[in-house]
Amino acid sequence: MRIVLVGPPGAGKGTQATRLAETLHIPHISTGDLFRANISQQTELGKLAKSYMDAGNLVPDEVTIAMAKDRMEQPDAEGGFLLDGFPRNVSQAEALDELLETEDMKLDAVLDLEAPEDEVVKRIAGRRVCRNESAHVFHVTYSPPKKEGVCDVCGGELYQRDDDSEETVRKRLEVYHTQTEPIIDYYKSQGLVATIAATGPVEEVTRRALEALKRDK
């Protein structure tokens, strides 16, 4: 199955991508991972991407697309893949279609995770991370530490990352609305979109997504 997962920051896209890819036995291809892998292996594309990032610029679509192409051609992606973070605008979606066409492939579904804006802001802005270990993550409402501001695991100080501030989240949502949301309409015209309510327990959201994929088949 070839799936694209779309959703605003804070909708739990990364978590759902991991869970769905595991259940469906297909690789989870995220742009974040692609960038990290290409940069750490110092591939030509990685070096190119890094030169843009170091200069404080966005990595051009062509570079992202080329990385995604390389990854989709790996043997483990033969039976399908789940794309997370790509495409993130209409021109990338068009490029992906062209790419798939040259390989005689088609997307099977586009899962659109939907969550109310206030909910995603609350989810992200409430995150607190341990200064000692970034894997120690808490949430002021959903998983508060036993003692406010102190990590349950190691006693380290908890803080809010700059990326998680309400102001930054609102900005990221704005970018999502203007850049990424139009791809939903693009894929709707191809009859590929299944809208999934991304609220409630993680397991429940996964179940809804799997149901939608079954219906599509």
Ligand SMILES: [Zn+2]
């Ligand atoms: Zn800690």
